[in-house]
Amino acid sequence: MSELLDAFQLAFMQRAMVASIVVGALASYFGVFVVQRRLSFLGVGLSHAAFGGVALGLLLQVDPMWVALPFTVVVALGINVVTHRGDIAGDTAIGIFFAVAIALGVVFLALTPRYTADAFAYLFGSILAVKTSDVWLVGGIAAITLLLLPMWGRWAYASFDRDLARAGRVPVQRDDLLLSVLLAVTIVASVKIAGIILVAAFLVIPAATARLLTSRFRSMTILSVSIGSFTAAGGLVLSYVFDIPSGATIVLFQAVLFFLAFVFHR
Numbered sequence: 208m209s210e211l212l213d214a215f216q217l218a219f220m221q222r223a224m225v226a227s228i229v230v231g232a233l234a235s236y237f238g239v240f241v242v243q244r245r246l247s248f249l250g251v252g253l254s255h256a257a258f259g260g261v262a263l264g265l266l267l268q269v270d271p272m273w274v275a276l277p278f279t280v281v282v283a284l285g286i287n288v289v290t291h292r293g294d295i296a297g298d299t300a301i302g303i304f305f306a307v308a309i310a311l312g313v314v315f316l317a318l319t320p321r322y323t324a325d326a327f328a329y330l331f332g333s334i335l336a337v338k339t340s341d342v343w344l345v346g347g348i349a350a351i352t353l354l355l356l357p358m359w360g361r362w363a364y365a366s367f368d369r370d371l372a373r374a375g376r377v378p379v380q381r382d383d384l385l386l387s388v389l390l391a392v393t394i395v396a397s398v399k400i401a402g403i404i405l406v407a408a409f410l411v412i413p414a415a416t417a418r419l420l421t422s423r424f425r426s427m428t429i430l431s432v433s434i435g436s437f438t439a440a441g442g443l444v445l446s447y448v449f450d451i452p453s454g455a456t457i458v459l460f461q462a463v464l465f466f467l468a469f470v471f472h473r
Contacts, residue, residue: 222342223334223400223453227439229345230397231409231457233352235435237390238414239428243366249286249387250407252301253394256282256308258403260395261329262315271329272341276395282308283391287384332402332454334443345396352389362386363424400439401454412461413438419468434464 241250260278264271282304289300316326328336365372365379373379390410397406417430442457449456 219334219337220447222339223337224440224443226337226342226345227334227400227443227453227457228436229349230393230400231413231435231437231439232432233345233349233393233435234397234406234409235413235417235431236352236428237386237393238410238435239417239424239431240362240366240386241390241410242414242418243363243424246297247407247411248298248301250390250394250410252286252305253279253283253391254398254403254406255305256391257395257398257406258330259308259312259315261398261403262312262319262326265326266315266319270340272344272395272398275398276344276392278308279391279395280388283387284384287387291380291383328402329398330403331452332398332400332405334400334446334453337399341396341399348389348392348396355385355389358382358385359428367424401457402452405454405458408458408461409435412458412465416461416465416468419465419472434461438464 238250241247257275257279259282260275261271263278264274267274286297286300286304289295289303290297361372361377361382364375364377365382369379394406394410397409401409413435414427414431416434417427421427421430438461439457442460443453445451445460446453446456
C-alpha cells in the first residue's frame with residue numbers, strides 16, 4: 208500500500224489519474240446519448256477516425272493529439288452532413304468515413320520513419336504518455352461540457368422522439384452537429400488513456416451498465432458518469448499494481464461491472 212501511495216506522488220501518475228477520472232466522466236456522460244440513440248457504431252467510427260489524425264501528426268512530427276482533434280471533428284461533421292443531406296443511412300456514412308480515415312492513417316504511417324513505439328502508445332493507451340497539455344485539454348472539454356449542461360434536456364428529448372422534438376421547434380439537426388463535435392473531441396481526449404482501439408468502450412459500457420440499473424434517463428446519466436469515473440480511477444490503480452496496460456484494465460473493470468449488473472438486475 209505504501210508503495211502504491213508513493214507511486215501517486217509522482218507527477219506522471221497524478222496527471223494520469225486526473226485525466227482518467229475526467230475522461231471517464233465525459234465519455235460516460237455523452238455515452239448515455241450514444242446508447243439511447245443506438246449510435247455505438249458512431250463511437251467506434253470516430254475512435255478509429257482519430258487514428259488517421261494521429262498518424263498525420265506523427266508524419267508531420269507535431270503533437271498527434273492536436274492534429275487528431277480537428278481531423279476527428281471534420282470526420283464527425285462529414286458523417287453528420289452526409290447523413291442529413293444525402294440519401295445515405297447513418298451506419299453507411301460512418302462506414303465510409305471510418306474506412307477512409309483508416310486508409311489515410313495507414314498511408315501516413317507508411318510514410319513515417321520509426322513510428323512503431325509512438326503508434327503503439329496511441330493504439331493501446333499509455334499512462335506514461337499523458338502530458339500536462341493533455342490534462343489541460345480534458346479540463347477544457349469538461350469546462351465546455353459544464354457550460355452546455357442546459358442542452359441535456361434538448362438532447363434527451365431528441366433521443367427519445369426526434370419527430371416530436373422537431374414539432375416542438377427544437378433545432379434537432381443543429382444539436383446533432385454540436386453533439387457529434389463534442390463526441391469527437393471527447394474521443395480524441397480519451398486516446399492517451401484508453402487507446403484508439405478501446406476508447407469506444409468508454410462511451411458504451413458505463414452507459415449500458417447504468418441503463419440496466421435504472422429506467423429514468425436522468426438517473427441513467429448520473430449513474431453512468433459515476434461508473435465511468437470510478438472505473439477509470441480503479442482501473443488505473445489496478446493497471447499499476449499488476450503492471451498491465453491502463454486502457455485495457457479500465458475497460459475490463461467496466462465490463463465486470465456490466466456483467467454483474469446484467470446478472471443481478473431485475
